[in-house]
Structures are given as C-alpha cells and as structure tokens.
Amino acid sequence: MPKQNTIFHYCLALAVTLLLVQPSLAADKEKLIIFHAGSLSVPFKKIEKQFEAQHPTIDVLREFGGSTKMARMISELGKPADIMASADYVVINKNLIPKFADVNIRFATNQMVLCYTDKSKYADEINSKNWTEILTKPDVVWGHSDPNLDPCGYRSLMVLQLAEKYYKKEGLYNTLIEQRKKQWVRPKSVELISLLQSGNMDYAWEYLSVAVQHNLKYVTLDNQINLSDYSHNDFYKNATVEVSGKKPGTTIERKGKSITYGITLLKNAPNPQAADMFLQYLLDPNGGMAVLKEMGQPPFIPARIASEEMKGKLSEGMQALVEVKN
Structure with a gap:
C-alpha cells in the first residue's frame, strides 16, 4: 500500500x-x-x-x-x-x-429603574422628575413582569404605590393600572427587553443591573421609592401587593422592603x-x-x-x- x-x-x-x-x-x-x-x-x-x-x-x-x-x-x-x-x-x-x-x-441587592430606548415616545423629555406624567400619557405603552411569577413584577407595582405616596399624587397608582393593558404584562422581566428594543413598548420596569447589562437607557428614582436602601424599609412597607399563593385560588401579600x-x-x-x-x-x-x-x-x-x-x-x-x- x-x-x-x-x-x-x-x-x-x-x-x-x-x-x-x-x-x-x-x-x-x-x-x-x-x-x-x-x-x-x-x-x-x-x-x-x-x-x-x-x-x-x-x-x-x-x-x-x-x-x-x-x-x-x-x-x-x-x-x-x-x-x-x-x-x-x-x-x-x-x-x-x-x-x-x-x-x-x-x-x-439591586434597585428598580424605568428603562427605555431612543425609540420610546418622549425619550428626549423623560427624567426622574416627570416620569409619572409621561407614563400616564394615553399614547405611551409601558409594562412590567407578572407579579405572580416574578419579584420584579410585584416590585414594579410597589414602586408605583410608593411614588403616589412620596410625591403626594393621589390616584396615580389606580390611574396607571387602569391604563395598563393585559399584554403589557409578561411572565419574565427580561422578556420586556425585546419589546423595548423593537419599539413595541416605550417603557419597562427593570432592575438596574438588567439595564446596565443590556445597554438600555433608564430613569433613576429617588431612594425612597426604588427599593434599594434598607434604611427606608419603614417607608417601603407602605406598599403591598397580593400575589397567587402556593395552592390554586389562594393569595399571599407581599409587603415592600429593600431588594435582596x-x-x-x-x-x-x-x-x-x-x-x-x-x-x-x-x-x-x-x-x-x-x-x-x-x-x-x-x-x-x-x-x-x-x-x-x-x-x-x-x-x-x-x-x-x-x-x-x-
């Protein structure tokens, strides 16, 4: 051979x-x-x-x-x-x-932030002082993850409750929840990122770490409402959200506290x-x-x-x- x-x-x-x-x-x-x-x-x-x-x-x-x-x-x-x-x-x-x-x-630990992109409506206007007014505009699409499946979801709702109390804007929470559509709530907070990047959603509640890791723009919030600082736990506990319990048909209450x-x-x-x-x-x-x-x-x-x-x-x-x- x-x-x-x-x-x-x-x-x-x-x-x-x-x-x-x-x-x-x-x-x-x-x-x-x-x-x-x-x-x-x-x-x-x-x-x-x-x-x-x-x-x-x-x-x-x-x-x-x-x-x-x-x-x-x-x-x-x-x-x-x-x-x-x-x-x-x-x-x-x-x-x-x-x-x-x-x-x-x-x-x-972590903190809650409001994420957006250049495609978001009012992207050139929004800041830490006026974000509540921007979110209540009828043409704005904003979302969060499912509170029953994801802590980021119930923490998003807590931020809105705390903002109403801290900024003394009576009715803010109910106004936003009534405006929110069912499809704006997703099982996981990370699913909202693709909606932001595609322009199908203007604003989404995320953790600061997620915003940094995915190069998203974001609005930072006062420590009294962003759930980042354990020294504000007495104020955070003013926020409560009911989520599904261990057994079908039951619920448990989540009370606001610093993110851990x-x-x-x-x-x-x-x-x-x-x-x-x-x-x-x-x-x-x-x-x-x-x-x-x-x-x-x-x-x-x-x-x-x-x-x-x-x-x-x-x-x-x-x-x-x-x-x-x-």
Missing part, C-alpha cells in the same frame, strides 16, 4: 476514534443544575464559564425565569435542582424552607458537592461577587445569613464566606 494511503487511513481512524471518545467524555461530566431569577442570567453566564474553567469535570446547567415560578417548579412539580437563586430571598423562605432547603443566603437576592442549596440536590463548590465560588469576593459588582449588581461581602443555627448547616468553606446578620 502506498505511503500516502497509509497516512490517510491512519488519520481517518484517529478522527473516528476522537468522535467516538468525545461524546463519552462529555457524558462523564458531573451535572450541576441551577434554577435562578432571570435578572441573574448575564452574570451567572459569566460565572458559569469561569467556574467550569476551574472545574472542567463539571457541566453547569442553568434554567431561569421568574423566581416564584422557579421555586414552584421545585416545590410543586418536583423538578430536580441543586441550587436555587431568587431575586427576592423571601421566595426561598416561603416556598422552599423547611421542606426543600435548610438555608437562605442573602448575597446581593437569596440563594440556597436544595436538600435533595443530585450533586451537593458540586453545588457547594459553586456556591463558594459565587460568594468569593474575587470570584462571583466581583462579576456581580462589575455588572451593576452590588453584592453583600460577606454574604448574609439569618442565624448561627443556619450558618452551622453550611460546609466549613461556606461558613467562612458568610456572616450572621438580620
């Missing part, structure tokens, strides 16, 4: 072997399943990439959406997951503890060891916390946990990254 043919057949055999081995290697990777809030999609994508580079035998699988919906997929539908991260730590307390999780780690993200390791986690490693990387000031800070989402360093008892349920590595703080 000519030498060239021998080399060709050798290369062909090697290529076939590699093709057969590659799927096997991928299949051998450990799976780490993370459910998380849609507003964490961009930072978690980067954190996933960095974590997998350090741990090449682990394959991070993320599913995201409204935090309440994600929690219910675990508690009501029995979906397997290792970690759940919520845009409102209260969702973890109400939906997952104590049956599905033991701990709730508060790791970041929470994360938990689930009791029946398929891969608890990998989950613990990911959480340690996320809470590392030079790891995931640095990514959050870079992307417009202030982290709590160290992260916070409610009690010594809860802290004691964490691994030693995790305990070094949290502090007990109410």
Whole structure:
C-alpha cells in the first residue's frame, strides 16, 4: 500500500476514534443544575464559564425565569435542582424552607429603574422628575413582569404605590393600572427587553443591573421609592401587593422592603458537592461577587445569613464566606 494511503487511513481512524471518545467524555461530566431569577442570567453566564474553567469535570446547567415560578417548579412539580437563586430571598423562605432547603443566603441587592430606548415616545423629555406624567400619557405603552411569577413584577407595582405616596399624587397608582393593558404584562422581566428594543413598548420596569447589562437607557428614582436602601424599609412597607399563593385560588401579600437576592442549596440536590463548590465560588469576593459588582449588581461581602443555627448547616468553606446578620 502506498505511503500516502497509509497516512490517510491512519488519520481517518484517529478522527473516528476522537468522535467516538468525545461524546463519552462529555457524558462523564458531573451535572450541576441551577434554577435562578432571570435578572441573574448575564452574570451567572459569566460565572458559569469561569467556574467550569476551574472545574472542567463539571457541566453547569442553568434554567431561569421568574423566581416564584422557579421555586414552584421545585416545590410543586418536583423538578430536580441543586441550587436555587431568587431575586427576592423571601421566595426561598416561603416556598422552599423547611421542606426543600435548610438555608437562605442573602448575597446581593439591586434597585428598580424605568428603562427605555431612543425609540420610546418622549425619550428626549423623560427624567426622574416627570416620569409619572409621561407614563400616564394615553399614547405611551409601558409594562412590567407578572407579579405572580416574578419579584420584579410585584416590585414594579410597589414602586408605583410608593411614588403616589412620596410625591403626594393621589390616584396615580389606580390611574396607571387602569391604563395598563393585559399584554403589557409578561411572565419574565427580561422578556420586556425585546419589546423595548423593537419599539413595541416605550417603557419597562427593570432592575438596574438588567439595564446596565443590556445597554438600555433608564430613569433613576429617588431612594425612597426604588427599593434599594434598607434604611427606608419603614417607608417601603407602605406598599403591598397580593400575589397567587402556593395552592390554586389562594393569595399571599407581599409587603415592600429593600431588594435582596437569596440563594440556597436544595436538600435533595443530585450533586451537593458540586453545588457547594459553586456556591463558594459565587460568594468569593474575587470570584462571583466581583462579576456581580462589575455588572451593576452590588453584592453583600460577606454574604448574609439569618442565624448561627443556619450558618452551622453550611460546609466549613461556606461558613467562612458568610456572616450572621438580620
């Protein structure tokens, strides 16, 4: 057989072997399943990439959406997951503890902003002083996410209630809600971004981090109404929103408070060891916390946990990254 043919057949055999081995290697990777809030999609994508580079035998699988919906997929539908991260730590307390999780780690904050683009009506006029007048104009389309599925949704309504009280504009909230059409409310806050960018929506309520990550224009609000500052919690609690409860036909009341993200390791986690490693990387000031800070989402360093008892349920590595703080 000519030498060239021998080399060709050798290369062909090697290529076939590699093709057969590659799927096997991928299949051998450990799976780490993370459910998380849609507003964490961009930072978690980067954190996933960095974590997998350090741990090449682990394959991070993320599913995201409204935090309440994600929690219910675990508690009501029995979906397997290792970690759940919520845009409102209260969702973890109400939906997952104590049956599905033991701990709730508060790791970041955020603030509400009103997003828009150059295509938005009155884009050249709107500011932090006149945004209420702009939103009430009959030709303006504005939206928010579903309060029953996504904390950003009920926080959007809270901002409107607080604005009425803070600016002393009686009837503002009801006027806006009556004007709002059903199709302006979407399951996830991140779905509103495409509507803004296409020009089908003028304004949308989002977290500051989402606005920064997607290069959106936005109106900043007074701290007394943007839910960013825990020192204003006494005023924030003037806002209340009813959302659907755990059982069909029931409701629960969400009361205004500063925005705090929470994360938990689930009791029946398929891969608890990998989950613990990911959480340690996320809470590392030079790891995931640095990514959050870079992307417009202030982290709590160290992260916070409610009690010594809860802290004691964490691994030693995790305990070094949290502090007990109410």
